[in-house]
Amino acid sequence: MNNNELDRLLKQASQPEPPAGLTRNLPGRVTARLRHGSSSQSLEMPFRRHAWVWGLATACVILGAFVVGFWRGQQSAFDPGQLADARRYLHETQALFPNQVKAIIFDKNGPHLVLSEKPDVGASLPVFMTVSNAQTAESIITYSGQQINIHGEPYDVLLNGNNEVFLVGKTRVWSKNSRSGWGKTEITAHSMAL
C-alpha cells in the first residue's frame, strides 16, 4: 500500500453524525459553565466530586466541633470567646465555600449552612446573633445585607457606621436600643468586624 492508497482508504472512513442534540446543546452548555465559573466540569468530574465530598465532610466536622463548643456555652451569657469561635468558624466555612455563605444557623437540630447556588455573596461585614424565646434558641452567623428568618418572618440584617446591628422587617425593627414589640423574644447581635 502506498501513501496515496492509504490516504484514500482513510478518507473513505466516514465520520458518523454527532448524536441528536449535541450541536444544539453544546453552545448553551459552554456558556452555562462560563456563568458558573466551572473550568473543567467533565474532564475533572471525578476529582471535583471527591473534592465536594471532602469539602462537605470537612464542613460537617467543623460544624460538629463548633456546635458542641457552642451549645456548651449556650446557657451562659454571650461572651467574647463565642465571637472568636464564630470568627474562626466563619473563616473556615468561607474557605470551603468562597462567596457562597449567606448564613450559618445553629438550632436545636444542629447547624445549617445557608449557601447561595453561585459564588455571588458580596463581601460585607459579618454579624453574630442569638435569637431565643421560651421554646427555641438559635444562633446565627450572617452578613450585613443578608436576610434571615425570625419566627417565620424575614428580616434584613444591617450594620450602621457605628457597627450597630439593625434587623429590619415589614412590621417591626430590632436594634440594641429599640426592642419594643418583641415580647419574650431575646435577641443579641454583634458585628464580627475586628
Place this chain on the structure above:
Amino acid sequence: MTDEQSLIRASQQGDHAAFECLVREHQRMILSLAYRMTGSWSDAEDLAQESFIQAFRQLDRFRGEARFSSWLYRITVNHCLNWRKRAIRESEIHEEWSQEAAAESPRADYSQQVQEALLKLKPKQRAAIVLTTYEGRNHAEAARLMGCSETTVSWHLFMARAKLKTLLAPLHNPGDAHE
C-alpha cells in the same frame, strides 16, 4: 468590522451571548477534530467544551493576527494532545467496538476499523494524520497548530503511515474504492 469580529470584541468584554454565537459557528469543526482524536462523541464534547472555555478565558490574548478559527483549532489540538482520559477511553472504545462490530453495517464497520487504527497511534502521530489527511492542512499549518516544526510533523506522519499501513492492510483491496 465583520460579524465575527464584532462577536469576538463583545466576547472579549465578557459577553457570554456573543461567545455562544461563536461556539455555534465553530462547534462542528471543533467536534469533528475532537471526534477524530478520541473516537467518541461523548469525549469529543468534553474536549470541545474545555477548548471553548479555555478560548473564552484567553480571548484577551487573541489579537487577530491569525484567523479566529485557527486560533481556536490550536487550542483544541493542545487539549486533544493532553487529554488525560485518553488511554482509558481508548481501551474502552476498543472493547465497545469489538463487541458492536458484528451488529453494524459493513460500511460502519469499515469506518470503525479505520478509527480504531487511528486510536492505536501515538497522539501526535494521530494529530498529524487528522490535520493533514482529514482536515487538509499542509505541513506548515499542521506544525503551527501542533506547536512543532515541519520536520517533526513529517516524522510523525512517516511513523503514523507506516503503522496504519500495517493495521489497515486487511482493508486494502487494490482497485476497491469502498464507495
